[in-house]
Amino acid sequence: MEELLEEALVPKEEQPYEVPGNWVWVKLISTKDTKDNSFGDGDWILSRNIDPDGEVRLIQLSDIGKGEFLDKSSRYISLETFKELGCTEIFPGDILISRMADPIARSCIIPDIKQKLITAVDIAYLRPNETIVGKEYLNYLFNSTFFRQQAEGIARGTTRLRITRKNLGNLPIPLPPKKEQKQIVVKIERLLNKVNEAKRLIEEAKETFEHRRAAIIKSILQERVINDKVPNGWKKVKVKDIFNIFGGGTPRKSNKDYWNGTIPWISAKDMKAMYITETKDYITEQGLNNSSAKLANKYSVAMVVRSGILQRTLPVAYLLTECTVNQDLKVFDSGDKLINKYFFWYIKGNEKSLLNKYSKSGTTVNSIEFERFKSHEILLPPAEVIEEKIGRLESLIQKEKKVKELVELINQIEVLKSSILSKAFRGELGTNDPAEESAAGLLKEVLEEKI
Missing domain, CATH: 3.90.220.20 (DNA methylase specificity domains)
Incomplete structure (x- = not known):
């Protein structure tokens, strides 16, 4: 025994x-x-x-x-x-x-x-x-x-x-003890039910906003446009007629003198941000001068034109600092930061329709049919209308921040779940009664039955 x-x-x-x-x-x-x-x-x-x-x-x-x-x-x-x-x-x-x-x-x-x-x-x-x-x-x-x-x-x-x-x-x-095990299970389930309900509500709010975001942007941009008629003071322009457009390049990775400098170098992995102030990689002046990379002005717009991600989304970013880009991106600069920002929001609001119209599948990755895209026409409002629309659109950024806070809350909820289980199996959920018969005694009884 x-x-x-x-x-x-x-x-x-x-x-x-x-x-x-x-x-x-x-x-x-x-x-x-x-x-x-x-x-x-x-x-x-x-x-x-x-x-x-x-x-x-x-x-x-x-x-x-x-x-x-x-x-x-x-x-x-x-x-x-x-x-x-x-x-x-x-x-x-x-x-x-x-x-x-x-x-x-x-x-x-x-x-x-x-x-x-x-x-x-x-x-x-x-x-x-x-x-x-x-x-x-x-x-x-x-x-x-x-x-x-x-x-x-x-x-x-x-x-x-x-x-x-x-x-x-x-x-x-x-x-x-067996009785306490049951109490622990009841307490865990009660706490986890509350946590899971909170998570469900957070995910629902996040999903609702993300689904509505593009529609909200598009509706703001389309205001005053009735039956596709061009309002007074507005003009229909082709992308190539108002923007200086250029692509980028990658300095030789094998040359250490070209990398770890002070010039931001944007690749697709940086394009999750709406506004770019910093990048994961930086190049040197030497790297810039000895490659096809070009320096994009502050307040330009960068867009991914070649990547597997184009199957799902069309990444675009507004540059808040001078940057270079790699060969999978294009830079758009009208010389007017207001027009540039309007174009940025235009891409955001029309992402799905632009992908449907200009994206093509390749053997390894998707790409934008760029020559066709350059002839794409957009309705450009007068400066004062652009300014008013951008003001309203940028209020969405605050909601975007709240969505990110919701995502962080979801992460905290997962930590909370782990904490609940940790406390449960240390006897820290208030379930323990020292007067209750020891689990060792019950185990001994069961083992005696085996003999």
């Missing part, structure tokens, strides 16, 4: 952190059901074993989310193959643990699927002994940062990390 208890418990010096007095540190494997085949690996199923008309569902890595069953795969084998291969059946209520990234050790509880089930070889299944531990408690624990970091620490692999079932089974886990 003492040997079994010693085997199940984690020695004091190996315990990751201190827990309440009536908790106990145990090895994961000690939480499995006392019956055979309650902790094992899935089956090695090859492509030739798959049968679309089979009766046995194969649960795969793609089905395992962080705490939830995703139900993404749809692969089956026949009952005959199930018997021939000696497959192990798994059941609703079993916990599936991914032995492979990404992320490693994520888990889910099998829902009530009305099918005969097996799982893949890189997935471990655990049928917990619910006398001492609840499956919901374990599922939250396995998806905590603490447990995942433990698993990552002993995982191995050159291309993708894997953890063996033996090593997984030897990982230490904190075990509170």
Whole structure:
């Protein structure tokens, strides 16, 4: 009996952190059901074993989310193959643990699927002994940062990390009394429900603004234009007739004298910003003078004309400093910063229609049919109208900042989730009752039944 208890418990010096007095540190494997085949690996199923008309569902890595069953795969084998291969059946209520990234050790509880089930070889299944531990408690624990970091620490692999079932089974886990486990689960679910609802509302607000942004810009630009008639004082102009347009270049990367200077050099990776004041790369005067790179004036407009990103978006930026650009961008400068800024907003508001009209697919990347684009006509209002429209459009920047704040809030929510789980498995959610029977006592009773 003492040997079994010693085997199940984690020695004091190996315990990751201190827990309440009536908790106990145990090895994961000690939480499995006392019956055979309650902790094992899935089956090695090859492509030739798959049968679309089979009766046995194969649960795969793609089905395992962080705490939830995703139900993404749809692969089956026949009952005959199930018997021939000696497959192990798994059941609703079993916990599936991914032995492979990404992320490693994520888990889910099998829902009530009305099918005969097996799982893949890189997935471990655990049928917990619910006398001492609840499956919901374990599922939250396995998806905590603490447990995942433990698993990552002993995982191995050159291309993708894997953890063996033996090593997984030897990982230490904190075990509170059974009653407290239930209280922890209730508290976690209540807190996470509030957090998830907050995240949903934030994402909804962000998505609504992003969907409406282009439409808002376009509507402001189109005001006073009725039935495509040119209002008095406005004029229809071709892009090439009002802008000095030029492309860029890249100084030789092998020449260190050309790089790490003070001249900003814009590439597509810098074009996520609406306004550019700094870049990831800088070139020297020597690099500028010995390449096809040209210096763009402050208040010019830069636009990506060749990149895979043109499949989805048309990046454009307003330059708040002198810059150079690489060969995948074009610079537009009318000599009038008001007209330049209006053009910047015009591209923003008409992004989708411009892409549909001028984008073409290449063998490796998309590009803008630039000769055609240069003949594109835009309606140019008088200076005072441009100024009024730009003032209203720039108020959108404040909303843009709020959207970025929302994104940061979402990141903070993910940190909050991790914090909730961390506190839960340290006994810091106010669930512990020191008078409650120790989990060690219950574990001892269960082990005695095995003898």
